[in-house]
Amino acid sequence: MKKSPKIKIAMYWLAGCGGCEESILDLGEYLLDLIDKADILFWPIAADIKYDALKDMPDNHIDFSFINGTVRTLDHVKMARLLRRKSKTVTAHGSCAHLGGVPGLSGFYSSESLVKKAYEEAPSLADNKTTRDPAPDPQQLTERPYALSQIIDTDYYLPGCPTPPELIKSALLSFIAGELPQKGTVFGEKKALCSTCPLTDTRPDKIDLKKIRRVQTADYSPDRCFLDQGLICMGPVTRGGCFSQCIKANMPCRGCFGPLDNVSDYGAKAVSMLSSLIDENDIKKITSVIDQIPDPAGLFYRYSLTSSIIKKQGYRD
C-alpha cells in the first residue's frame, strides 16, 4: 500500500511561556508516531530552523501551524502574519492565543506603565539613577494585548492553559487523517466542566450563595461541590475537556478552557451565573454577596480580558 504523504506542521510561540510547547513534548511516545506521519518544518524550542528558512518557504507550504501565546509586541504581529501566509490552516493553541490568556491581564494597564514598573520602579533596581541604563522602549509593544484571531484569520482553537496533551493528540489525529473540523471549531467538550466534574453528584439542585469563602482560610471538603461551600468555581461556565485536573487536586476551576460555544463574553457569563446562585431579590443583599469576591475583574477575566466586550476592539497598524 502506498504510504500517504506526510503532513507539514509548524509550531510557534508569541508572548507565551513555553507551557504549550511542553504540552506537545508531553505527548511522550506518541511523538515518535507523529514524526512518522508529519514533518515538523519549524519549531524553535526543539529544532534549529531559523526565520530566514521560514521566510523562504512558498506561501501555503505548511499544512498546519500551531501558534501559542498572546500577541504583545510588533514582532509578534509580524510573525503571526508571516505564519498565516505560509500556512493552509492556523490553530490558536492554548488560552493565550485563544482568548488572550493571563498575559492579557496586562490590558488593564498602558504599555508605558508596564515598562515603567519593571525598569524604573522595581525596588531591586540599581539605586544610582545616573549609572543606571534607561528602560527598553515601550513602543516595541502593541498598544494592548491581543488574542490571535484579533490579528490573523484563525481556523481552529485548542483551549486550555495549557492544552492537555490528549486534546492536542486528538486534533493531530484528525488533521493527519484529513478529517478537518468546521472552521472556528474549539476542540474540547461541548458541555460545561460541571457536567463531567467528579463532584457533580454532590452539587445540589439549588445552591444558595450567601457567603463567599477563600481557599486559603477555608476548611473546605474536597468531596463536595465547591460552589455549594461558598468557594468560587468557574465550572458551570467553562468548557469541559480538561479532565478536571484542578478539581482532582481539590482546587476550584479558574476557567482556562474559556466559554462554551455562542458565549461572547466569558466574564459577563460568570457574573450572571453567580448572581443566579444568590437567592435574594433585594439588590443590596445581592451586592453584599458579590462584594465579598476579591478582585472580581481579575478573577472573571483571568484568561479572557483581551477577548471580552470591554477590550474587544480590533488591531490597528
Next chain:
Amino acid sequence: MSRIIKIDPITRLEGHGNIKIEYDDNGVFKAAYLNIPDFRGFEKFCEGRAVEELPTLTQKICGVCPTAHHIAGVKALDDMFNVSPPPAARSIRELIHNIFIYEDHLLHFYYLGGPDLFLDPDTPAADRNIFKVIEKLGKETGGRILKIRKKVRDMHSDISGSALYPVCGLPGGVSKPVSEKDRLRFCGISKEALDFALETLDLFHERILKNPVFISLLDQECMKSKTYYMGMVDESDRVNFYDGIIKVIDSKGKEFCRFSPNEYLEHISEQNDPGSFMKYTFLKKVGWKGIEYEEFSGIYRVGPLARFNVSSGFSTPLAHKEYLRMKDYFKGYPVHATFAYHWARLIEILYAAENMVRLTSSPCLSDKNIRNIPGRINRERGAGVCEAPRGILIHDYEGDRNGIAGKINLIVATQNNGASIQYSLTKAGRELFKNGLSDENTLNKLEMVFRAYDPCMACSTH
C-alpha cells in the same frame, strides 16, 4: 566595512532571543550581543489580584519551570500569612519540586542541549533535534527517555493537579494529601527514575566525557567565565533546592557573603539594558562595572554549576559521589568552565531522584494533616525563595489586610545569569570568529555557549 550577522531566532531553549555578531571595519570580531525581544509585564498586572491566586498566576511566567514559580509563590504566602506547612505538606512540596527539577534537567540534557552533545558537530541544522538524538541512541534508549519523563510528570500531575501548571500550593500547606497506596506507587516510579538517572550518567561518561570535542570545550580558556557564584545551601553547606541560606563565593572560591532570602534587596541589584527586555542582576556590594570585567564586576552565576561551586556537596550518597568525581576531574576550584554546567546538571538529576526515593519511602508523605489554615494576613510583605533548575528564584509580594496584592517584585533565575551569558558569548566569539568564519556550524557553536546555561527567556523578562 563593519558588518553584523544575526542569529534569529536562537533555538533549542525556552523563549525568544536573537544574537547579533558585530565585526569592526577591519573585519575583526567585536562582540556578540544577546537580545530578548519579549515582555509581558507580570509585576504590574499581578498587582491588585487576590493574594491566593499569585502562586498560580505568577507561575504562568514560565511553562517550563512552573513548579519553581509555584513553590516560590506559595513560600512567599507562607511568609505573608506567617504560617508553616505541616511535615507531610512540606514533603509533598519538596517532592513535586524534585520531580520537576529531575524532568526539567532531563529535558535539557536530551532534548535541548542533547543534539549538541550526542550528534556530530557538523550535523546539518535540520537534523539537530531530539528525534535524531533518539535515532543515534537507538529506539530502545530513546523510547525510555520519553517514557520516564512522561511517567514522572504524570506522577507530578497526580499530586499537584498538573505538571504543566500545578495548583496544589496553599499558604500553610497543600490542597491534596497523598494516599498510602499512591505513596507506594510513587516510590516504585522514583526508583525507576533513579535507575534512569544512573544510566544517563553512564551515557555521559561513556559518550560525552570521552569525546575530544566536548573535552576541549571544558578545557578551553575562551569557554570559561571567572565570576562570582550564588546558590542555596543547608546548615551543612550542602545543596538544597527547597529551602536554606543563600551563599555567594568569589571567583577564587572564597566565601563572599551569605544571607537569608528576605534580605535579598541588600545583596542583589538589577541593571537595565535598553536594547533588551532582560534586566541583569549583580552583587550590590561589588557594584555594576559593565559586562567586560569579570573578575572585578559584580557579575555572578547561578544554576547547577554555581550550586556545585558554592556547596560542600550533596546530602544524598550517589549524588555526592558524583560531585566528588567531578571535583576530582577539574582539580581547580571553583570550576569556571561554562560547559561543566552539563555535568553539574546531571549530578542534580541524581540528587533529585534520590530525594524522590527518600521522600516517597517515608510514611510521613501520606500523613493526612496537610494544612495549617491561617487567619488573616499577618505581615504586609512576604518573600519566597527556592532554587529553580536554572538558579535562585525570588518572589516578593505585598498584600493588604483584605488579601489583595500590592507591589510585586520578581528576580528570576535566568536574569541572574544574564550578564554572564552576554560575557560568555563575546569571550567565546573572539575565538570562534577570529578567522571571520560565520558558517552555520560555527554559529551553532556560539549558540552552544548560551545553551549550556539552559536559559529561560520568557522567565527572564516576565
